[in-house]
Amino acid sequence: MPELTEHAPIAARPGRSLAALAAERVLELLVRICGYSATFFVFSIFLFVLLSGSDFILNRLNPGEFLLSTEWVPTSVTNKRYGTLALTLGTLSVTSLAMLIAVPFGLGAAVYVSEFTTGRTKEILKVIIELLAAIPSVVWGFIGLVIMNPLIIDWFGAPIGLNVLNGGVLLGLMSVPIIVSIGEDALKAVPDSYREASLAMGATRWQTVVHVLFPAARSGLLAAVLLGVGRAIGETIAVLMATGHSVQIPHSVLDSVRTLTATIASELGETARGSDHYQALFAIGVLLFTLTFIVNLSADLIVRGARGQR
């Protein structure tokens, strides 16, 4: 807020006691420290997850094997293997399917809410989207188990309904609210003069959306999609419950898979603290952190780049 600093108030005006000034200084210091807390936590999350697996990561982890081998066999007695490619592809397949659903629905709903509704209808729709976002992931997972599972077996003749399709649909529905709300913000940020100019030229609302708003809000909408992707990659409990447990490269949406997140959640409780297997799970944590960090950073840079241009 540059405006604030231009008229910066003076703290040490005559007539204030030293004690009051000192107390104020202390409070302001505390506020400043809290201000930096988020930075502190992001760094310490990365550090602690990395350090907890450091012995294994530094000494016994073969990075090529870890990233590119599909063999995740951490419990073998003779030949333990820690390849995460199948898990990464599991995450990728479920996330892609989720985005196939969430991107059109999310952007469509964002356009509808932002451009085609007004007043009360708009408010109600926004509340509904917020409530959709509030459904806990364990409830989504439960829905996947008890509703989607039998439905998928019935409709597609799959041997088991806990698969990519199930997890992808759930994740899609879970990512929609974030895409809608960020996408709507992006559309709202386009100045009304753009809309007015376009409508005055005789364009319909839809033409305005396609030819004026989409190009103008392009980066904001892209950021919305990226944040949806980040959400889908990181989701844990719902995919743990809904995608089945087989570590394999999926060949169709009806194959069971296991994602990076679900692997940590299902195995962490059963490993001995400090063992290679335990540390390998932290290595997956580092991988996940890095993945989502890149996705979120790109989203942020895209939004900032757009703001700089305007």
Next chain:
Amino acid sequence: MDEAVQLPFAPTDATRRSRRREAIARVFLGAMTAMLVVPLLAILGLLVAEGLPALTWEFLLTSPAAGMTAGGIFPAIVGTLWLVGVSLAVAAPIGVMAAIYLNEYATDNWGTRIINLAIVNLAGVPSIVHALFGVGAFVLFLGLGTSILAASLTLAVMTLPVIIASTKEALAAVPLSFRQACWVLGASRWQTIRHVVLPNSIQGILTGVILQVSRAAGETAPIMFTGAAFYLPFLPQSVQDQCMALSMHLFTLSTQVPGVPEAMPYATALVLLALVMTVNLTSILVRSYLRARRKW
């Protein structure tokens, strides 16, 4: 030819076409939005239909029995309240002060940019990575063990970025002219915040904080390894005990325990959802009431 008389403003074919497209787009987009309402209603309807019959006072107020295939969910409700309460007590002050710093003190420099970037990324850290962090930092490094405290701190770190965001929004809604009027009278920056900015935004801040923290009640992954137990025969006495939690209990009932009567996980899910939704809906309504009532 009948069409000899061309009205000057009659729609041309091109206009008709674009009007038709407009109508189609409106209906299509509206249908897409409406389809998002369907899963929400379907889930609510299903949980109510299947879970309500099992939802008795006895279910709410007794402990699980017979290897969790009978009895109620009382310890899980109590545990969830503990977790949410403690994480609220930790995250709210830090988050609100961080937002005060960002909105009232920070200038637009690279330090602020890094903080904002950190907040975005903290919000995007996968919940299971928060769990790993909780295990590494709170359970082991700080030696808290698997306890309510460790689990709540993990949840607090997780909810921090959303608390900061919603508080910042509430603070930013107070017009700059309010602050300027106060500064002109000779008040310091902190006095202005204390006596003008906070009183004018406190309701918005509280609603936002409660809204965000209620979502922590639904989280499972971060508490799985840091403090939530599958089953405990007693209620937690202090923050050093482990506890059960509704979300964890639903996960356990539906994936780990064989022979659970079908209605039990539905009823548990219904209680969890009702808890989260009630708090959410209330604070959303309060927020829109506050917005409508705003004097400026």
